[in-house]
Amino acid sequence: MSNDTKNNTALMEKIVSLCKRRGFIFQSSEIYGGCGGVWDYGPLGAELKRNLRTAWWNAMTREREDVLGLDASILMNPAIWKASGHVDTFADLMRECSLTNKRVRADHVDPQDGVIMNFTGAEAPTGWKLDRVISVLMKKGEHIESFRKRVRTLIASNAGEAAGKVEEIVLLGEAKAEAVEGSTDFHPETGGALGPARPFNLMLKTYLGPTATEADVTYLRPETAQAIFAQFKNVFDSSRVKVPFGIGQIGKAFRNEVTPKNFTFRSREFEQMELEFFIKPDEAVEIISGEVAAWSEGADLSEPKPNWGWELWHRYWVDQRTKFYEGIGLGGVLEYYWQTPDDLAHYARACVDILCDFPFGTEELEGIAARGEFDLSQHQKHSGKTQEVFDEELKNAAAKLSDEQKEALIQKRLAAEKAKVKGEPMPEADVRIWFERLFKGNYVPHVIEPSAGLDRMALAIIANAFTETEKTDDKGKKEVITVLKLHPRVAPIKVGVFPLLKNKPELVAKAREVYALLKKHMNVFYDETASIGRRYARQDEVGTPFGITIDFETLGEKGPELQDTVTLRHRDGGEQERVKISDLLGKLLPLVS
RNA sequence: GCGGGUGUAGCUCAGUGGUAGAGCACUUCCUUGCCAAGGAAGAUGUCGCGCGUUCGAAUCGCGUCACCCGCUCCA
Numbered sequence: 018m019s020n021d022t023k024n025n026t027a028l029m030e031k032i033v034s035l036c037k038r039r040g041f042i043f044q045s046s047e048i049y050g051g052c053g054g055v056w057d058y059g060p061l062g063a064e065l066k067r068n069l070r071t072a073w074w075n076a077m078t079r080e081r082e083d084v085l086g087l088d089a090s091i092l093m094n095p096a097i098w099k100a101s102g103h104v105d106t107f108a109d110l111m112r113e114c115s116l117t118n119k120r121v122r123a124d125h126v127d128p129q130d131g132v133i134m135n136f137t138g139a140e141a142p143t144g145w146k147l148d149r150v151i152s153v154l155m156k157k158g159e160h161i162e163s164f165r166k167r168v169r170t171l172i173a174s175n176a177g178e179a180a181g182k183v184e185e186i187v188l189l190g191e192a193k194a195e196a197v198e199g200s201t202d203f204h205p206e207t208g209g210a211l212g213p214a215r216p217f218n219l220m221l222k223t224y225l226g227p228t229a230t231e232a233d234v235t236y237l238r239p240e241t242a243q244a245i246f247a248q249f250k251n252v253f254d255s256s257r258v259k260v261p262f263g264i265g266q267i268g269k270a271f272r273n274e275v276t277p278k279n280f281t282f283r284s285r286e287f288e289q290m291e292l293e294f295f296i297k298p299d300e301a302v303e304i305i306s307g308e309v310a311a312w313s314e315g316a317d318l319s320e321p322k323p324n325w326g327w328e329l330w331h332r333y334w335v336d337q338r339t340k341f342y343e344g345i346g347l348g349g350v351l352e353y354y355w356q357t358p359d360d361l362a363h364y365a366r367a368c369v370d371i372l373c374d375f376p377f378g379t380e381e382l383e384g385i386a387a388r389g390e391f392d393l394s395q396h397q398k399h400s401g402k403t404q405e406v407f408d409e410e411l412k413n414a415a416a417k418l419s420d421e422q423k424e425a426l427i428q429k430r431l432a433a434e435k436a437k438v439k440g441e442p443m444p445e446a447d448v449r450i451w452f453e454r455l456f457k458g459n460y461v462p463h464v465i466e467p468s469a470g471l472d473r474m475a476l477a478i479i480a481n482a483f484t485e486t487e488k489t490d491d492k493g494k495k496e497v498i499t500v501l502k503l504h505p506r507v508a509p510i511k512v513g514v515f516p517l518l519k520n521k522p523e524l525v526a527k528a529r530e531v532y533a534l535l536k537k538h539m540n541v542f543y544d545e546t547a548s549i550g551r552r553y554a555r556q557d558e559v560g561t562p563f564g565i566t567i568d569f570e571t572l573g574e575k576g577p578e579l580q581d582t583v584t585l586r587h588r589d590g591g592e593q594e595r596v597k598i599s600d601l602l603g604k605l606l607p608l609v610s
Numbered sequence: 611g612c613g614g615g616u617g618u619a620g621c622u623c624a625g626u627g628g629u630a631g632a633g634c635a636c637u638u639c640c641u642u643g644c645c646a647a648g649g650a651a652g653a654u655g656u657c658g659c660g661c662g663u664u665c666g667a668a669u670c671g672c673g674u675c676a677c678c679c680g681c682u683c684c685a
Contacts, residue, residue: 023679030678037621044676047676049658115612119682147612173681174681174682175613212611272685275683278684496646498646518642519642551645551646555646568644569643593644593645
């Protein structure tokens with residue numbers, strides 16, 4: 018293990034430990050030995066998550082005129098998952114390479130010729146041992162030495178660091194078995210023997226209805242997005258909105274991850290915050306506005322314009338989401354990964370991953386995809402219900418076009434279809450039908466999808482707020498001070514209220530008064546035990562941004578001008594100021610919400 | 611799923627077959643005039659879980675669960 022990995026692992030362990038010790042995150046079902054890949058949020062974690070949820074909901078729906086909210090159920094008609102492609106892709110039988118555990122679709126194994134070679138195991142000078150019969154196909158024409166080298170490499174890659182150097186691995190009990198022709202029992206790339214075909218579906222299956230027969234099978238949703246698409250028409254018809262507009266949703270989703278990993282980062286039950294923002298197809302924008310604005314570096318993305326096509330809308334949402342992260346204190350640690358044409362799904366036009374620095378690496382927080390009309394079209398096809406909207410402005414603008422202008426639009430699209438790198442081009446007849454509908458003002462909206470993981474965001478917030486400093490006290494004793502530098506907006510506790518001493522009833526009474534005053538407006542924590550410094554430290558550790566201390570000045574003992582003022586202490590830096598009790602709310606509220 | 615590691619108090623960990631421990635944290639009292647002060651007393655354990663070996667298991671064996679690391683997976 019490298020030093021970096023060790024340090025990062027140690028850091029992660031400290032974070033996990035803090036999360037448990039102070040009530041942010043617990044292991045699920047801990048008293049029964051836990052439950053793989055699921056986590057519970059304790060009192061402070063629940064507040065933190067709630068603050069993030071509220072921040073997202075406000076930024077994405079309440080503070081905007083063009084986004085509506087939705088709260089759909091987790092269980093849905095399984096036909097939705099057929100339409101979305103989730104069922105088909107993953108109902109496949111998979112076979113696993115016994116050597117590398119690479120999975121391959123059972124019906125996608127090409128027949129191979131060669132000689133089956135068996136080994137009884139392998140060992141390395143490091144003391145590492147593989148005590149298992151290995152069966153590998155030596156391909157026709159492969160030299161025995163290069164074959165052995167290949168097997169060692171494959172074994173090493175699976176064993177990880179424990180096996181040491183590849184060339185020092187010793188293969189044991191090599192024996193030639195039989196020659197085979199047209200065998201489909203070996204992995205096409207590695208040549209390792211394949212295990213039995215097994216279904217491999219990452220969706221959590223359940224039964225809707227007490228009889229629990231095969232006909233009752235449905236799934237816990239693997240993403241919240243599909244519910245938005247499935248309810249698109251209802252929202253559109255009931256809300257008097259016009260495209261472009263969005264539907265936002267926050268909710269749980271479930272995936273049977275093979276390997277849940279990295280604390281709450283990849284868990285089997287998680288919460289998503291997704292926006293589906295519906296826009297006009299570029300062709301409609303062109304007809305209405307006469308042009309589709311092109312994006313260029315430095316383009317003004319502050320206010321949406323009528324002539325924006327998908328590209329500018331996509332850039333706009335990347336910009337909006339970046340501002341959101343800046344607003345919760347993650348501005349400085351973000352990275353962006355623009356998916357290459359190879360990465361992209363065939364229906365996607367662009368996708369950018371917003372990544373964040375975690376102790377275990379730079380990982381995805383949010384994906385912002387331009388998905389074209391794929392999702393709504395899929396549901397239109399599978400449900401048989403139209404997902405088109407009617408746009409009167411488009412119809413009127415199209416009516417003014419000459420036949421030549423219309424044909425030019427069609428030709429432009431046909432050329433674009435032809436130039437497609439992925440997926441099948443749309444047949445000309447279908448393109449013409451599509452334009453016919455468009456010229457009448459009808460189209461299936463296209464979509465930009467910013468999709469964020471709430472649990473990941475919470476973990477990113479905690480991990481990036483975590484700071485340790487070494488301090489030496491008067492007696493030369495060193496100790497490590499932990500401060501969670503949470504942005505005040507997301508901090509679970511906003512203010513700690515402390516009487517300087519607890520054995521002076523006047524201080525306690527005044528502190529209780531201040532506590533009651535603030536508590537109605539924000540999460541406040543009252544603490545009178547231990548020394549004042551310790552109480553500050555306790556709150557620093559859970560990220561409370563402000564501390565209020567009621568002292569003898571508050572009581573007026575140092576003169577009337579300081580009466581009813583308190584010490585307001587700032588977590589980062591520890592500086593203090595005197596604030597009138599009557600000014601506290603006005604000062605704190607804007608900072609914490 | 612494969613390989614390696616870990617699991618003992620809330621946290622960090624010590625404990626190699628014979629009465630379950632330390633530091634920190636926690637509770638109560640005293641003391642304490644601003645950044646983890648001091649004193650006194652106290653509470654806290656299915657030693658991850660199960661089975662086995664043994665007169666006796668935290669300790670040995672087998673199984674299992676969870677977490678961490680490396681592969682793999684991540685639509």
